[in-house]
Amino acid sequence: MTIDPKPFFEGLFRAAVAAADPKKTVRTHLPARPRGRTIVVGAGKGAAQMAQAFEEAWDGPIEGMVVTRYGYGAPTTRIEVVEAAHPVPDAAGREGARRLLQCVEGLTEDDLVVALVCGGGSALLPAPPPSLTLDDEIAVNEALLASGAPISAMNTVRKHLSAIKGGRLAAAAHPARVVSLIVSDIPGDNPALVSSGPTVPDPATRQDALAVIETWNLALPEAALRHLKSPQADAPKSDDPRFAGNEVHVIASAARSLEAAAAEAERHGVTPAILSDAMEGEAREVGQVHAAIAREVALRDRPFRKPVLILSGGETTVTIRGKGGRGGRNSEFLLALALGIEDVEGIAAFAADTDGIDGSEDNAGAFADHTTAARLRAAGCDPKALLATHDAWGAFNMLGDLFVPGPTGTNVNDLRAVLVR
Structure with missing residues (x-):
């Protein structure tokens, strides 16, 4: 299966926003x-x-x-x-x-x-x-x-x-x-x-x-x-x-936008699986759960068979511990997920706020894959330390993996997508 993840995810985002x-x-x-x-x-x-x-x-x-x-x-x-x-x-x-x-x-x-x-x-x-x-x-x-x-x-x-x-x-x-x-x-x-x-x-x-x-x-x-x-x-x-x-x-609503993203995935020959349109909790913990599901699919073809697009919506939160860095809930979700899928080939992920802004910076979210953590280390950064200080924006900015669509004119919460090929 040949899919270029970034354009694929951008198409999902456009479909989700168009539905709202x-x-x-x-x-x-x-x-x-x-x-x-x-x-x-x-x-x-x-x-x-x-x-x-x-x-x-x-x-x-x-x-x-x-x-x-x-x-x-x-x-x-x-x-x-x-x-x-x-x-x-x-x-x-x-x-x-x-x-x-x-x-x-x-x-x-x-x-x-x-x-x-x-x-x-x-x-x-x-x-x-x-x-x-x-x-x-x-x-x-x-x-x-x-x-x-x-x-x-x-x-x-x-x-x-x-x-x-x-x-x-x-x-x-x-x-x-x-x-x-x-x-x-x-x-x-x-x-x-x-x-x-x-x-x-x-x-x-x-x-x-x-x-x-x-x-x-x-x-x-x-x-x-x-x-x-x-x-x-x-x-x-x-x-x-x-x-x-x-x-x-x-x-x-998020439900209707997730369904639109799922339909776009099917158009590309990828089976979608919507986990929920109402996920809440700490962004890093939700990222870890999504990483665990993606690893299970990649290694054992369960609970879904490859290729599959795992989708979820809702609004996670970030509890600031100490002085926080620059970032938002979607980038923090992705950095935690990237650590969880490290070295498991065939997994790529995306998360973005449908209003076009994630946190206080100008990005809506970011892209990640199984090489994200290794690329950060190669650039002289510790991904775990960046996650601990809530500087996920800094991590993805360094890698050139931020997603910056600008204001979208709508807001139906977050779109999270994990592709397992």
Whole structure:
């Protein structure tokens, strides 16, 4: 079997992203036109592209704004695009959150609010309650990002320390009808957890948020802890009458994108095997598990027969121990996997975030194979030491194996692919 791994993996990535393209998914979920105004609000790393797609598909008057990450904008004519910081919030995001709430003030039951929400909105919409400052919210985000907690746990905390998340944006729009179009980057696709659910409430309580803090030993600002222990932190409940008549649609997800990648593999004559679209856990440990499966296939033709493409999605985490290097969860996954498949020929791997950014650098992920660890040693580097200091970006940058597609305009979490030939 002759397949050049890098172009093959790039084709899988393109297929996965195309399956979540807002130009396709938004058009098929348009709500009925209202008697009154149509207000569009939204946030996330693909919010500008969603707004652009909505403008092209909607045949009536619209107004509104969305907030996206710096450098992730797209040209629009009627929906304003505001850029802010991600993954650590900034003042531009706070102003964007304030203006989104302003957009939905004074509406009537004849009006329609369309919320375009995808991953990244939790950081892009800092809206600390009166007892907290922006610096407090930044400190909370930094503690969460370094904790290793799963995204569902992180967003449970975030939505109870916000004036816009946890359904509060939709509550502010009452009595207008709110239709939320969600691109899910959450394992399990719970729409209330995407961007901490600005328009979708869920049953989680402030007691649940406090339990997350205790479980993950989070060091949060004293003001944040005081707020979580007060009734002011309570988020609207799912049975709140202000949400009656609202609609929520998950228009793209990791599951659908993995299926698209699987179909692309079949087109190349490779049998795909999807492990799960909702994997969580430490990136290096998930990498070790994938390496063990790939070794078993390569050496014993089980649990799958060669050639096979092993696929998985979801969102892993990286717990920073000490001072961390440059990297992200996908590159850390791959470096751990590379150590696990060393000297087992015929295995190549790829991992990338479908939004185009893995961590804080400009790459979405990277490529690896059974020679990765040896090539690092030949360059004078210890791959285990690089993994220990979370400098997987440095490792793959040195080898020229980073994957840098740029912003994709969507976000359905990570795509991990291991080819065993």
